[in-house]
Amino acid sequence: MTPTPEPSSSAPAQAGALEEEAYAALRHALLFGGFAPGERLSIRGVAARLDLSPMPVRAAIRRLVSEHALDTTPAGTAVVPHLTREQFRELTGLRARLEPHALELAVPHLAEPELAALQGHLETFAAAKAAGDPAATQRADTEFLFTLFRAAHSPLLLGFIESLWLRRGPLFWEARWVLLSTSSLHARHADILAALRDGNVAGASAALADDIERTAEVLLASHPFGA
Incomplete structure (x- = not known):
């Protein structure tokens, strides 16, 4: 057989x-x-x-x-989610709580290689913005923040943040030219890195929360949302 x-x-x-x-x-x-x-x-x-x-x-x-x-x-x-204004406000509120917390958890794990990587993402962002390349600016923005979030060594928290970013991603891409042209939105990441280098964890956390909230204000004032 x-x-x-x-x-x-x-x-x-x-x-x-x-x-x-x-x-x-x-x-x-x-x-x-x-x-x-x-x-x-x-x-x-x-x-x-x-x-x-x-x-x-x-x-x-x-x-x-x-x-x-x-x-x-x-x-x-x-x-694909088409967020209402209320859903976007809720998402922004969650980000403004979770992401600064991830930054604070990351601080003990940030050594010079991580800080140098953050600086590199800032430089990539600046070059992409000068070239008027919204895709490259968004990638650099994402890599800057997720370098911090991954350094928190909290898989559960990282998963929550990733879910929020995926849900807001299509809206942010649709609004990419507004975000690219609003110069006041791009200074806070440099402030975050400067505060981290100075050991000012509270300042870095506050700068990140402010960045999230100011970006949301721009979009709420200028972008069409779902019904």
Whole structure:
């Protein structure tokens, strides 16, 4: 009798790798202009865009829905959040509490290599802003802050912050030219780094909270929100 072949362990591993690839690609798209607020995401359409099969895309979308990075229609279709003013205010309030807390947790872990990395992100941001490149400015802004958040060594807190950023990402991308042209919004990261180098944790935390709140004020005054 021919022996029954044992199940291959490579198939689940490959499926998991494809799901992670789809998940990472969708997260990047939410942060950097891949989807518009209110856009409905068909599994086949997203799979074709990512050049993946529908199964890992379906799993990745389900993960993002469970993390509140995506909404769903009554029929169960995933949709990119189109935040109302009230939802944006709530999101801003959460960010203004969680992100300074992450910064404070990060401080004991910030040595010269981390501070040098923060300085590098500031310089990249300044060069991108001078070149009028909103995508590069947003990437540098993201890397500056997440260098701090990752240094907190709190996976749970980092996950909460990432979910908020994914949810606000499409709105911030849509408003990228407003944010790029508002020069007063870009000084606070330099203030954060200066305060960290001086050992002024409270000052760095306050500068981050102020940056979040001032950016929100600009958007609330100038950007159309969902109904």
